[in-house]
Amino acid sequence: MTILDKVRDTFKWCEIGNEFTTQEIINKVVLKHGCNPGSIIPSDYCYNRINNGIDFENHLHLFEYMGNKTYKFLGENFSYSGTIFHKPKGGYEIAIGKWTNGIINYDFNNDIHTKEEKVIFADNQVIQHRTKRDASVKLRFDVLKRDNFKCCICGASPAKDVNVELHIDHIIPWSKGGETAIDNLQTLCSKCNLGKSDSM
Incomplete structure (x- = not known):
């Protein structure tokens, strides 16, 4: 089972709208699957975040990052609307795309x-x-x-x-x-x- 599969499995019965801290997400996956905590990066599974090395369009999207190390669970295939951000190391957030009703739109x-x-x-x-x-x-x-x-x-x-x-x-x-x-x-x-x- 890959880390992606473990994250998906951990939250498959989660209720939409539940909010979790970074540590709570990591703890849930570790408790259920006993994996390395360092391998779980919650922002990798967000609709509104893109991290270096992630094939964003084909990756698992489960959460919306709410700021302050807090994530809202939305589940897979959510009709999400909002901006996609990347934060370079030591820099500020940059908008690099957006969702409109679950469809990625690049028209900036x-x-x-x-x-x-x-x-x-x-x-x-x-x-x-x-x-x-x-x-x-x-x-x-x-x-x-x-x-x-x-x-x-x-x-x-x-x-x-x-x-x-x-x-x-x-x-x-x-x-x-x-x-x-x-x-x-x-x-x-x-x-x-x-x-x-x-x-x-």
Whole structure:
């Protein structure tokens, strides 16, 4: 039985809305399955938290982090709505995605598009894309991590200024055939991203 299976099994009969501290979650799993307490990281099983090394979209989601080392149990496949955060070591929380009624949504730049969009028109030519326009939560996280959670143009970071909002930007725009791949994505703050859009 994996740690994921042990956590799932421990809370399978839990009532939605129950709140637990970090230590209470760890103690429950250890008491039921006798595993190493250090292997249980409650934030790995949250709807609103992403941790390094987690395949977020395919991972087990059970809790909502409420702050102050407290978690609310929601259960699997909950119709969760809310922002997904990552907190780099020594930094501030960064919003990297959001849920809407149980569906992950990556549209932070207010572009109108759908995940099914495969073919677009640019300069009267049909472009067949190999990737979807939206980056997955994992890809967004990988780009932010690669860029040290800083804007690639001005260096702004939420670690220095809590008002900084970071976006994931296509270097070659999607509308001009650019793919949603790590080598065509960069981290920009909202000001630089808006400035880039205005200059195109």
